[in-house]
Amino acid sequence: MLQGKRILLIVGGGIAAFKSLDLIRRLRERGAEVTPVLTSGGAEFVTPLSVSALAGQKVSTELFDLNAESEMGHIELSRSADLVVVAPATADLMAKMAGGLANDLASTLLLATDKPVLIAPAMNVRMWLHPATQRNLATLEGDGILRVGPNEGDMACGEYGPGRMAEPMEILAAIGAALSDGPLKGKHVIVTSGPTHEPIDPVRYIANRSSGAQGSALANALAALGARVTFVTGPASAPMPQGVEIHRVETARQMQDAVAAALPADAAVFAAAVADWRVASESASKIKKDGKGGLPVLSFAENPDILATVSKMDKGRPKLVVGFAAETDDVLSNATSKLARKGCDWIVANDVSPATGIMGGAENAVTLITRSGAEDWPRMGKAEVAKRLAARIADALG
Numbered sequence: 001m002l003q004g005k006r007i008l009l010i011v012g013g014g015i016a017a018f019k020s021l022d023l024i025r026r027l028r029e030r031g032a033e034v035t036p037v038l039t040s041g042g043a044e045f046v047t048p049l050s051v052s053a054l055a056g057q058k059v060s061t062e063l064f065d066l067n068a069e070s071e072m073g074h075i076e077l078s079r080s081a082d083l084v085v086v087a088p089a090t091a092d093l094m095a096k097m098a099g100g101l102a103n104d105l106a107s108t109l110l111l112a113t114d115k116p117v118l119i120a121p122a123m124n125v126r127m128w129l130h131p132a133t134q135r136n137l138a139t140l141e142g143d144g145i146l147r148v149g150p151n152e153g154d155m156a157c158g159e160y161g162p163g164r165m166a167e168p169m170e171i172l173a174a175i176g177a178a179l180s181d182g183p184l185k186g187k188h189v190i191v192t193s194g195p196t197h198e199p200i201d202p203v204r205y206i207a208n209r210s211s212g213a214q215g216s217a218l219a220n221a222l223a224a225l226g227a228r229v230t231f232v233t234g235p236a237s238a239p240m241p242q243g244v245e246i247h248r249v250e251t252a253r254q255m256q257d258a259v260a261a262a263l264p265a266d267a268a269v270f271a272a273a274v275a276d277w278r279v280a281s282e283s284a285s286k287i288k289k290d291g292k293g294g295l296p297v298l299s300f301a302e303n304p305d306i307l308a309t310v311s312k313m314d315k316g317r318p319k320l321v322v323g324f325a326a327e328t329d330d331v332l333s334n335a336t337s338k339l340a341r342k343g344c345d346w347i348v349a350n351d352v353s354p355a356t357g358i359m360g361g362a363e364n365a366v367t368l369i370t371r372s373g374a375e376d377w378p379r380m381g382k383a384e385v386a387k388r389l390a391a392r393i394a395d396a397l398g
């Protein structure tokens with residue numbers, strides 16, 4: 001998949017830069033050509049010599065390197081690649097990208113490029129969680145920048161949390177998806193996934209057992225076929241998909257807003273287990289026991305039905321809208337009537353009775369219901385279901 005592909009790899013300044021050396025080696029093993037650029041910060045962590053030795057070509061470091069300007073200008077450098085990869089992407093580089101700064105070679109290339117850009121953020125957990133970095137991230141995601149990681153774990157600085165750069169194999173997968181020449185190339189697909197959390201008060205919420213595993217697998221499978229995927233996820237426990245644009249939400253209403261913001265799309269797949277109801281009036285402070293044995297009474301309001309809303313759009317409806325139906329009884333008849341009621345094109349129905357072990361498990365047994373009938377698929381891994389469904393979506397969008 002990577003044979004003959006040209007990667008412009010920008011190595012930023014962070015301890016994770018050592019992993020980028022391994023990334024270069026693995027990219028070249030797979031036949032990719034790697035043009036490395038080292039920021040001055042990056043050069044504090046890995047040497048230009050090791051980067052250029054592994055890449056098999058000269059490493060660019062300075063904007064006003066006259067030799068390089070006469071051989072290959074920075075504009076050309078930014079455009080001669082198939083993909084620009086920033087690994088590690090530091091908080092500083094992300095801020096420069098979000099703000100459109102161009103005061104060194106790396107940021108100038110990133111501003112000048114007309115190619116897709118994939119970032120692998122790596123930084124201290126506080127820096128990652130800082131509102132400024134999260135704001136920059138939202139801006140970059142809005143600009144269509146692809147991202148892989150960061151992962152959660154022990155950090156070189158001794159803290160624990162999100163901020164570790166994705167592993168080289170994960171970055172390779174994201175690069176593969178970004179460069180895919182598959183049948184969904186140029187198509188935009190929205191995938192919702194995971195449960196929603198509906199607050200009762202500041203510390204309690206109503207949730208469900210969805211892990212988000214099927215949604216993540218589906219997003220990976222669609223990206224592997226070349227789709228640009230916007231992944232709108234509730235608080236899921238399954239690993240996030242790679243090489244897709246991720247929007248994290250908590251409630252059904254936030255999920256609806258994120259889906260609306262992500263439109264237009266060629267297809268939308270609603271794999272999220274959205275809470276049908278929310279607590280009508282969320283308490284602003286923690287509900288206390290009254291000491292007399294009185295029980296709180298919760299009243300509910302109906303959440304927006306995102307699938308039905310998108311299915312029934314007059315203008316700008318995705319060509320293909322797919323819903324999921326997790327049922328515990330009469331799976332086929334409930335799912336078939338759901339197809340009609342919601343107005344979607346397909347329903348992927350499954351039996352989530354506890355005995356099946358499907359909800360939160362690794363396997364799924366689905367029936368695909370389209371307007372021309374129902375197809376039972378054998379029980380298989382969620383990744384296999386995802387691949388099969390992604391292939392069907394590619395056929396339908398043809």
Ligand code: C5P
Pocket residue numbers: 192252270271272273274275276303304305306307308322323324325326338
């Ligand atoms: O009505 P029910 O929850 O069984 O329908 C399931 C399908 O509808 C799933 O595809 C789910 O993602 C979607 N849904 C939604 N918004 C809701 C409820 C369900 O998009 N509020």
